[in-house]
Amino acid sequence: MKKLYAVIGLGRFGGSICKELSKEGKEVLAIDMDEDKVNEYKEIATHAVIADSTDELALKELGFRNIDHVIVAIGDNIHASILTTLILGEFGVRKITVKAQNNYHEKILEKIGADEVVHPERDMGRRIAHSIISSNVLDYLELSDEYSVVEIKAGEKLSDKTLIELDIRKKFGCNVVAIKRGKDINVSPMPNEQIIMNDILIIIGSDKDISRFQKALVNEED
Template identity: 35%
Template sequence: MAKSKVYAVIGLGTFGRKVCEVLSQKGGQVIALDEDPEAIDKIKSTVTAAILLDATDEGAIEKAPLDDVDVGIVAIGDDIEASILVTALLKKRGIPYILARAVSEIHQTVLRQVGANEVVNLEIDEGVRIALRLISPDVLDTIPLSKDYSFAEVQVPRVFFGQTVRNIQLREKFNLNIISIKHIIKDVDDVGNPVSREELILPDADAILTDGDILLVVGNNDSLGDLVKME
């Protein structure tokens, strides 16, 4: 049986607390750290260990039981100086992989410079997602991968109805890659009521696109915009 990963979550605000809860629910071993006794008290029954300490104190981080930690998560939000310092201390402590939360682009850049392997910027990511949905109603949902690239669920444009994946040449014309196709199958139940169900299929070149189909695509945000402008 594979050993479950060990996560250290520093900062137990709304974001950090939710990360702890989900990781624990999924079987991860979670060490939660914060300098607020109330935050520690609220999370201690959920995680493997809850430790009261000031994570900006190098001595405290050195003494903390982090030797077996696989992933360090710096969930500190508005205190930019603290999040940068904690990221640097975790790097110095030898944590193999560090994910840090940023609140601005410059904050994101500095976190990477001091040792973060991955940086999430919730404000920017959600802003991109909302803007794409407002500008392009046919974009049903997006997951930003970076400032310029996203996964997106897109309604198949009318001009593609009845065509195959090969014929629409999405990669050649738009530089977009299809990950999967969500096909809506309409049927009736045992008593004659109309029902529908979703079928997720891989993007076979000969698959025929129909009204109601949804494409999961990945690519540049500008290219996504060009796709949904098609009639």
């Protein structure tokens, strides 16, 4: 079954995650109390709804018990962020990622059941969205609006194959610029280099090409 995602709070941070997940073809429920923000995302998310995330009944009616991963990106209202996280935990949501305002807020979120706590000033929305989609994406660095460098951990689809067999450059337009194996790093690996499970591939390319590569050889099945 396809994974279901929800983004609570459609400010700059939550909005960027919502856009990126939607662009990657994921089913996303977007909610906010601001009608204008919800209207802005009606054509982007699978569903965009005006709702109060601290209202347990409202979340239940929206089917949050069936959501696989919820990103709580509420703005400055720390109380709402904490209460929402508590409700989601009681619902048994499989994974809860929450935006923290400060270190104190982070400590509380970790104690009440947040699986991952992020700081927007430290972590870009796009980078987090890619780590949400696949646990094999370890880092995502934007070089420009269209080009990025990504660190990807080799899974079953990549392991025991050589670079020439995978033909990543020809098929996807991306370049493997280095392979990290433990403490060793192989810069500009040869075409006959064989990839081993859990190798770290450093790949450079356009966002579109990297996305195609991820979908074909990296992302877990939804």
